Structures are given as C-alpha cells and as structure tokens.
Amino acid sequence: MVPTSYIYLSMHKPLIQNTQLIMFLQTLLFLSFFFPSSRALDFCVGDLSLPPSPAGFPCKKSVGINDFVYSGLAAAGNTTNIIKAAVTPAFDAQFPGVNGLRLSMARLDLAIGGVIPLHTHPGGSEILMVIKGSICAGFVSALENKVYFKQLHTGDVMVFPVGLLHFQINSGKTEAVAVAAFSAPNPGLQITSFALFMNDLPTETVNAVTFIDVTQIKKLKGILGGKN
Numbered sequence: 035m036v037p038t039s040y041i042y043l044s045m046h047k048p049l050i051q052n053t054q055l056i057m058f059l060q061t062l063l064f065l066s067f068f069f070p071s072s073r074a075l076d077f078c079v080g081d082l083s084l085p086p087s088p089a090g091f092p093c094k095k096s097v098g099i100n101d102f103v104y105s106g107l108a109a110a111g112n113t114t115n116i117i118k119a120a121v122t123p124a125f126d127a128q129f130p131g132v133n134g135l136r137l138s139m140a141r142l143d144l145a146i147g148g149v150i151p152l153h154t155h156p157g158g159s160e161i162l163m164v165i166k167g168s169i170c171a172g173f174v175s176a177l178e179n180k181v182y183f184k185q186l187h188t189g190d191v192m193v194f195p196v197g198l199l200h201f202q203i204n205s206g207k208t209e210a211v212a213v214a215a216f217s218a219p220n221p222g223l224q225i226t227s228f229a230l231f232m233n234d235l236p237t238e239t240v241n242a243v244t245f246i247d248v249t250q251i252k253k254l255k256g257i258l259g260g261k262n
Contacts, residue, residue, distance in 0.1 A: 077102075080126050080133030080219075090126055090133045090219055104129040107141040107213070116257065118148035119204070126219035138219050142212040144169065144204035152201045153225040158218030160194040162186075162202070167210030173200035199226065232258040 079101045080091030094101065104124050111120025122141040126133040138158075142150060144167070162171060164186045172183025173194045185205055186192055194200045196217070204210040230240055231254040240251050255261065 077131070078134040080130035082127065082130055086126075091130065093133075094130065102131040104131070107139065110211070111141065111143040113143055113145040113148055113209075117151060118145040119143060119150055119202075121150065125216075125221070132219045134219065136218055138216045138221065140214045140216070142202060142210075142214060144202065144210040144212075146204060146207065146209060148204040148210070150202040151225050151227050152199050153223060154197055154199050155194075155216065155218075155221035155223060156197050158216040158221030159196040160200070160214050160216050160221065161191060162194065162212050162214045163191045164188050165211040165213055167204060167208050168206035169210050169212060170203040170205040171201065173198045196221075227254070228258060231255045231260045234261045236262045 075093070077097075078090070078093040079097045080086075081094040082091060084092045106128055107122055107124055109122075111122045113120050120143045122143070124132070124139040124141075126138065129138070132138045136158075142162075144150070162169075166188060168188075169186045170183060171186055171192050171194075172181055174181050176198060184192070202212065230244065231251070237248055237251045237255065240246065241248050244251075
C-alpha cells in the first residue's frame with residue numbers, strides 16, 4: 035500500500051515547486067535592495083547628460099581615467115556670504131565616478147565666525163575630519179533630542195549619523211577647513227533655517243509650528259529672502 039504522505043506529495047509536487055520558486059524570487063528581490071546596481075558591473079560612472087533617478091544617474095557608455103579623478107576640492111570655497119562659510123561638494127552630480135558607489139565627499143571652508151547651520155543629510159551618514167583650525171561640531175539625537183557636541187581640532191574626526199540634525203561652527207581665531215565623507219553618492223541636504231525662512235510659507239504658519247514670534251520670523255524671512 036502506498037503511504038498517504040507519498041500520494042499527497044506526488045499530487046502537490048508542482049504546487050510545492052512553484053511555491054519554492056516564488057520564495058526564491060522574493061528572496062532575490064529582497065536582497066537586490068541591499069546591493070546597488072553597480073555591483074553587477076565594476077562601476078557605473080554617471081552620465082550627467084541624462085536625468086538622474088532615485089538610484090542615481092544612468093551609466094556612461096564610454097569612460098576614461100578622468101571620470102575617476104576630481105580636482106574640485108583643491109580650491110577654497112567662497113566664504114563671502116551670510117554664513118561666512120562654503121561647502122564644495124564632490125557628489126555624483128559633480129564627480130560622476132562616485133555614482134552607484136555609496137560614497138562621496140565635500141570640502142568645508144569656514145571664515146572666522148563662519149557656521150554651517152543646523153542641517154540634515156537624509157540620504158547618508160557623514161564623517162568629518164578637521165584639516166585646519168578649530169570647529170565646534172555636534173548633532174541632535176532623534177529619540178531623546180540629546181545634543182552631542184565637541185570642540186574639534188586639526189586631525190580630529192567626528193561622525194554624524196544619517197538623517198540627524200547637525201552643525202559645524204568655526205570656534206577658532208583663524209579660518210577653518212574640513213573634509214567630509216558620506217555614505218552615499220548624493221546624501222542630500224536640507225538646512226533648517228532655509229527650510230523655514232527662505233520660502234513662501236506664511237509667517238502665521240511658521241509661528242504656529244515653531245513658537246517664534248512674528249517679528250523675528252519676518253526679520254529672518256527678510257534676511258534669507260523668504261516671502262509672506
């Protein structure tokens with residue numbers, strides 16, 4: 035007599051195989067989210083003549099050594115502005131060689147009294163190294179709103195977790211220079227003050243969501259070019 039279990043498996047073998055195939059394909063799809071498309075290639079130099087997608091720029095068909103070299107960080111940025119600071123990026127839009135590689139860089143120049151205002155990089159973590167001068171740097175945790183900050187000097191390194199609000203201030207008596215590396219080819223950037231006061235969000239709305247008095251809001255909008 036043939037065992038009942040054998041009959042069941044024989045009858046449902048195609049179904050079991052299909053289920054296993056579906057599970058396998060789901061696993062591959064799941065894993066694909068953790069590996070950039072460039073893993074299937076040696077690299078994917080961005081084609082800046084084409085529009086980017088959430089995954090980055092399309093791959094350039096023909097590449098050369100210059101696609102993997104960038105000299106834009108050699109020169110100091112222009113710090114003649116309201117924040118007395120400049121950020122020179124080497125993201126995928128400036129340095130196509132980092133496209134798809136989950137890394138990028140930037141140069142920070144801060145004149146005396148210069149500041150990189152409270153901001154966030156929603157797309158990547160940051161690690162900062164002070165090249166010259168002294169910088170007070172810190173970030174705010176999301177869960178407890180606890181502030182972690184410290185005076186950094188030449189050679190010091192500090193990390194800023196992805197998405198957290200953070201800042202850098204020139205705390206010395208000379209200009210300061212730092213280099214930042216990011217865990218994404220384009221980590222994104224949103225400066226809190228600019229988001230609140232450099233647009234047409236009505237003053238009454240800003241007052242309601244920040245508790246900053248109307249007079250101060252209008253003053254900041256006037257300084258940063260906001261309206262309403």
